[in-house]
Amino acid sequence: MVRYPPxxxxxxxxVALLMCAAxxxxxxxxxxxxxxxxxxxxxxxGTACVLPEEQMRRTHMDYLKHKRAVTVREGVRVRDESxxxxxxxxxxxxxxxxxxxxxxxxxxxxxxxxxYPD
Amino acid sequence: MTMDRxxxxxLGGAAAAGVMLAPGLHLIAAPNKTEADGNKRxxxxxxxxxxxxxCTACTSACRTENNVPMFGDPTRDIHWIRxxxxxxxxxxRPSVSLPVLCNHCEEPPCVHVCPTEASFVRKDGIxxxxxxxxxxxxYCMIACPYKARSLVYHKTKLPEGGNPDVPIRGSGVVEKxxxxxxxxxxxxxxxxxxxxxxxxHGAMLFGDLNDPESEIAKRIKSVPTxxxxxxxxxxxxxxxxGL
Numbered sequence: 627m628v629r630y631p632p633x634x635x636x637x638x639x640x641v642a643l644l645m646c647a648a649x650x651x652x653x654x655x656x657x658x659x660x661x662x663x664x665x666x667x668x669x670x671x672g673t674a675c676v677l678p679e680e681q682m683r684r685t686h687m688d689y690l691k692h693k694r695a696v697t698v699r700e701g702v703r704v705r706d707e708s709x710x711x712x713x714x715x716x717x718x719x720x721x722x723x724x725x726x727x728x729x730x731x732x733x734x735x736x737x738x739x740x741x742y743p744d
Numbered sequence: 745m746t747m748d749r750x751x752x753x754x755l756g757g758a759a760a761a762g763v764m765l766a767p768g769l770h771l772i773a774a775p776n777k778t779e780a781d782g783n784k785r786x787x788x789x790x791x792x793x794x795x796x797x798x799c800t801a802c803t804s805a806c807r808t809e810n811n812v813p814m815f816g817d818p819t820r821d822i823h824w825i826r827x828x829x830x831x832x833x834x835x836x837r838p839s840v841s842l843p844v845l846c847n848h849c850e851e852p853p854c855v856h857v858c859p860t861e862a863s864f865v866r867k868d869g870i871x872x873x874x875x876x877x878x879x880x881x882x883y884c885m886i887a888c889p890y891k892a893r894s895l896v897y898h899k900t901k902l903p904e905g906g907n908p909d910v911p912i913r914g915s916g917v918v919e920k921x922x923x924x925x926x927x928x929x930x931x932x933x934x935x936x937x938x939x940x941x942x943x944x945h946g947a948m949l950f951g952d953l954n955d956p957e958s959e960i961a962k963r964i965k966s967v968p969t970x971x972x973x974x975x976x977x978x979x980x981x982x983x984x985x986g987l
Contacts, residue, residue, distance in 0.1 A: 701780025741908040
């Protein structure tokens with residue numbers, strides 16, 4: 627049986643421990659230790675969204691695109707479903723919209739024309 | 745228990761009434777939705793005699809309301825509404841000043857030539873450009889006999905004190921007067937008409953041509969009015985009185 631010197635064993639164990647702890651420390655530094663996802667979104671002001679949260683996360687782009695066509699071409703304006711109503715709960719583009727958009731690397735050009743406060 | 749024919753029919757009727765009523769009640773409970781009404785025909789009547797030549801209230805109100813920028817280059821500037829001076833060459837008639845804007849034609853040539861269907865006529869007769877679809881080919885600008893359309897050549901920003909309710913336009917799309925569609929849908933008058941009334945001229949009248957009780961319909965019936973380039977048969981919805 628091979629016998630390792632005890633000092634060597636402690637050295638290896640220490641290195642292993644450091645390797646495990648390093649990402650945790652970095653994560654704590656970035657303030658992500660209490661976050662389930664990778665992005666931190668600003669807490670909305672209102673109590674409930676116009677659609678269930680899960681549905682909104684996945685389909686808000688289709689929803690907005692559909693609404694925009696119906697609004698421009700048919701003149702259908704629903705106050706609750708307007709971009710203005712989004713702003714009333716999510717008042718910051720940088721702290722809300724762009725958090726996810728940056729993470730997934732999409733660049734929607736809605737806000738080049740439409741007003742949304744930073 | 746058996747039911748006779750009469751009570752079965754009665755129950756059926758009650759159920760149908762319930763079904764009919766429920767959506768009605770829902771509509772009343774949700775007043776925040778508006779839709780373009782196909783029975784309406786929005787139009788404008790401009791009384792040239794009341795339009796003062798030194799007044800630009802309508803054009804400046806339009807710029808403020810719709811965030812229409814001025815680039816300082818006459819070949820690139822965007823005009824949704826502009827003042828035009830008409831002079832009689834023989835000098836027999838005094839020159840007149842009038843605002844010219846998109847005429848929102850019943851048969852708009854701009855819509856007919858648009859290759860992407862970005863230009864369209866809304867159900868209530870307002871001619872609009874869907875900037876999400878416009879590719880900036882400028883066919884419509886050539887087709888329009890009123891020079892009512894402009895291409896956005898430069899990137900624009902929401903000006904200081906601008907109106908956040910109207911989006912600014914990205915460069916490379918064509919735009920024009922919308923009859924202040926966002927205001928009309930809200931039950932308000934277009935910004936130019938409101939500004940003209942505020943100045944006390946009252947030269948512009950806006951309303952629904954299909955409603956025989958509206959002031960514009962009554963005036964067009966009772967006063968001689970005309971449209972610009974009537975010979976083209978485009979049936980414009982901007983009428984002029986005293987031209």
